[in-house]
Amino acid sequence: MKSSEWRTINAMTDLITTLRGRGFLQDLTPGAEARLAAGPATGYVGFDPTADSLHVGNLVPIMGLAWLQRLGGTPIVLIGGGTGMVGDPGGKRTERPILPVETIDANVRAIEGQLRRFVAFDGPTAARVRNNADWLRPLALMDFLRDVGKHFTVNYMLQKESVKARMESGISFTEFSYMLTQAYDYWHLYHADGCELQMGGSDQWGNITAGIELIARRDGVQVHGVVFPLLTAASGAKFGKSEGGNVWLDPARTSPYEFHQFWLNTDDRDAERFLRLFTFLPLERIADAVRAQAADPAGRLAQRLLAREVTALVHGEEEAARAEGAAKSIFGGGEAADADYAALAATMPSCAIASSELDGLPLVDALMRAGLASSKGEARRGIEGRGYSINGVVETDVNRRLAPGDLRQGRYVLLRKGKKNHVMVEVGQHE
RNA sequence: GGUGGGGUGACCGAGUGGCUAAUGGUAGCAGACUGUAAAUCUGCCGGGCUCUGCCCUACGUAGGUUCGAAUCCUACCCCCACCA
Numbered sequence: 001m002k003s004s005e006w007r008t009i010n011a012m013t014d015l016i017t018t019l020r021g022r023g024f025l026q027d028l029t030p031g032a033e034a035r036l037a038a039g040p041a042t043g044y045v046g047f048d049p050t051a052d053s054l055h056v057g058n059l060v061p062i063m064g065l066a067w068l069q070r071l072g073g074t075p076i077v078l079i080g081g082g083t084g085m086v087g088d089p090g091g092k093r094t095e096r097p098i099l100p101v102e103t104i105d106a107n108v109r110a111i112e113g114q115l116r117r118f119v120a121f122d123g124p125t126a127a128r129v130r131n132n133a134d135w136l137r138p139l140a141l142m143d144f145l146r147d148v149g150k151h152f153t154v155n156y157m158l159q160k161e162s163v164k165a166r167m168e169s170g171i172s173f174t175e176f177s178y179m180l181t182q183a184y185d186y187w188h189l190y191h192a193d194g195c196e197l198q199m200g201g202s203d204q205w206g207n208i209t210a211g212i213e214l215i216a217r218r219d220g221v222q223v224h225g226v227v228f229p230l231l232t233a234a235s236g237a238k239f240g241k242s243e244g245g246n247v248w249l250d251p252a253r254t255s256p257y258e259f260h261q262f263w264l265n266t267d268d269r270d271a272e273r274f275l276r277l278f279t280f281l282p283l284e285r286i287a288d289a290v291r292a293q294a295a296d297p298a299g300r301l302a303q304r305l306l307a308r309e310v311t312a313l314v315h316g317e318e319e320a321a322r323a324e325g326a327a328k329s330i331f332g333g334g335e336a337a338d339a340d341y342a343a344l345a346a347t348m349p350s351c352a353i354a355s356s357e358l359d360g361l362p363l364v365d366a367l368m369r370a371g372l373a374s375s376k377g378e379a380r381r382g383i384e385g386r387g388y389s390i391n392g393v394v395e396t397d398v399n400r401r402l403a404p405g406d407l408r409q410g411r412y413v414l415l416r417k418g419k420k421n422h423v424m425v426e427v428g429q430h431e
Numbered sequence: 432g433g434u435g436g437g438g439u440g441a442c443c444g445a446g447u448g449g450c451u452a453a454u455g456g457u458a459g460c461a462g463a464c465u466g467u468a469a470a471u472c473u474g475c476c477g478g479g480c481u482c483u484g485c486c487c488u489a490c491g492u493a494g495g496u497u498c499g500a501a502u503c504c505u506a507c508c509c510c511c512a513c514c515a
Contacts, residue, residue: 235469261467268468298466331467378460380482381475387461398482418460420467 015071016226021283022276024064024228026202029212032224035196040125041224043068043197044076044189046083046132046182046204047115049107053250054114056262057240059278059310060228064199065127066118066280074125076195077115081108082136083181104133114249117314128193132185139184148184151217152210160206179210186211190223202227231277234269249314256315257347260323261420263307264300268293271302279309322347330422341412341424350424358407358427363390363400370415370423382417389416 016033019025035041045061047054054062065075081104112129119127157163160179163171186208189195198208208225215223231239240247247262248254254262266274271293275286293302304324312320326347329340351370353361364379367388373379382388383398390406391414406413413425 265467268466271468297468300466300468303468327467375478376480377478378476382461385461385474387475418462 015068015073018067018071019064019226022067023273024060024067024226024277026227026229027205028227029209029225031222032197032226035222035224040072040074041068041197042074042076042193042195043199043226044078044130044186044193044195045199046078046080046185047111048080048083049104049111051248052107052110053248053253054111055240055246055248057231057246058249060231061200062115062118063277064226064228068197068199069119069125069127070280072125073197075119075127076189076193077112077119077127077129078185078189079108079111079129079131081105081131081133083132083178083185108133110250130189130193132181132188135188136181136184144180144184147218148180148187148214151214152180152183156213157210160210162203162206179207182207183210183214186223187214187218190215190219190221196223197226198224199226199228202230234267251315251319255347255349256311256319257323257326257344257422258349259314260307260311260320260327263310264303264327265420266303266306268297268300268302271306275302275306275309279306279313281305281309319347341409341414344414345412345424345426348422348424350426352426352428355411355427358402358413359404361402363388363395363402364398366402366413366425367415367417370425372415372417372421372423387418390414392416 015036016025016028043065045065047058047061065077069075108131115127115129121127157176157179162179163176166175186195186198198204198211200208205225205227208227212223212225215221233239242254242258242262242265246254247259249259251259263274263278272286272290275281275289276283279286289302289305293300308320308324311323315323322343326340326344329344349371353366353369363383364373364376367373367379367382368376372388373382379388380398383395383400386394386396388395390400390402391408402413407427408414411427413427414422415425416422
């Protein structure tokens with residue numbers, strides 16, 4: 001993000017205006033707008049520590065927090081190290097597995113690191129990280145029942161969509177109680193950090209309002225909530241999936257190249273919406289890009305801009321440029337020039353193979369190693385269906401074996417599945 | 432606790448003794464067409480192999496009947512509905 005594009009506006013009233021203008025506002029509690037117009041607030045968003053990395057599906061709330069800070073507020077990142085042990089019934093059709101405590105703790109640390117790319121941890125509105133394990137795990141059951149449970153009727157809880165949706169398939173008492181633990185989080189952050197705003201996906205509405213309810217009852221204070229729309233791609237597919245897997249922020253899970261490709265492949269119908277949600281670009285700049293896109297759809301300028309910006313935001317300018325260069329080299333037509341191979345290897349998914357193994361390695365095995373096939377049978381069928389290529393040349397021989405002659409730059413072989421999935425096989429110097 | 436219904440591949444959902452690795456739909460993957468888009472059409476879609484074929488695993492779990500079982504029997508586990 002270029003510094004010229006950062007806009008620092010102090011009036012907090014702009015938060016709602018900005019969020020609304022960019023499509024973040026699904027719903028907000030009565031009074032939220034007036035409160036935010038009155039001055040900067042401290043607000044929080046919770047993240048589940050169910051994996052050791054956040055994924056693009058988490059980006060909307062992350063951007064929400066970032067805007068909060070840019071417009072004068074203090075962001076709190078709440079990591080659910082305690083609630084992660086319970087599991088939110090919202091959006092889930094079935095009971096969630098409960099993760100071991102050690103796993104959750106490790107995930108908490110990883111996620112915290114990733115969020116540092118989006119919010120500043122210094123300055124007068126420095127972001128704070130809180131882990132609800134700190135107050136939820138020591139919490140005694142009797143205290144919880146008295147201090148939190150007493151303020152809610154089961155009738156109220158049954159009204160919540162997240163619970164209603166599970167009345168058919170069943171819901172455990174543990175997950176039923178989830179909203180109370182989240183309500184308690186809000187109450188705790190209100191007291192410990194003066195937090196007056198909670199943001200989250202629209203599936204969090206019930207949990208957020210439960211927290212507001214708790215604070216109103218115990219303290220007679222009105223706090224606020226804002227929820228973001230849940231994203232679906234125009235095609236109806238789940239947002240944030242690619243090749244059947246999540247698109248992660250962790251470069252070790254999703255390479256910068258793949259990350260860039262994910263955004264580049266955005267449906268035309270989603271491009272504008274995504275530019276507003278996932279970049280800090282001024283709305284006028286986005287409108288320009290959309291106009292250019294309409295004039296020349298094949299140029300896909302909006303997607304290019306989106307991919308460039310989001311990749312830079314998550315992985316840095318350098319990685320974004322590298323991913324863009326790799327895309328150009330691979331999709332520019334023809335086989336990539338020899339000299340490009342080393343550069344491609346730096347940003348694309350890759351897999352290492354010992355030099356002693358390469359000669360004579362069956363292609364089907366190489367494809368498995370590269371993760372481009374989940375079984376040899378699948379690899380064989382794919383080859384027969386003209387779905388795989390080596391260094392840009394379609395391979396149709398099921399019994400094909402790799403040979404030193406396949407190496408480019410002495411150590412690279414580019415395997416491709418379909419049009420878009422590439423893995424750079426890199427031969428190790430040793431062994 | 433009682434009565435009834437049910438547990439099939441990623442999901443939904445057929446299938447009531449051999450022709451069933453199991454109909455159909457969705458999702459996914461690949462091919463064609465394109466703009467690395469959408470829509471459409473085509474193929475694939477449990478795993479392995481010495482691959483016009485062969486072998487293994489699979490229809491909640493464990494046994495049993497049978498030449499042969501997802502299909503029949505027994506026990507157990509789990510889910511749902513109604514009643515208590």
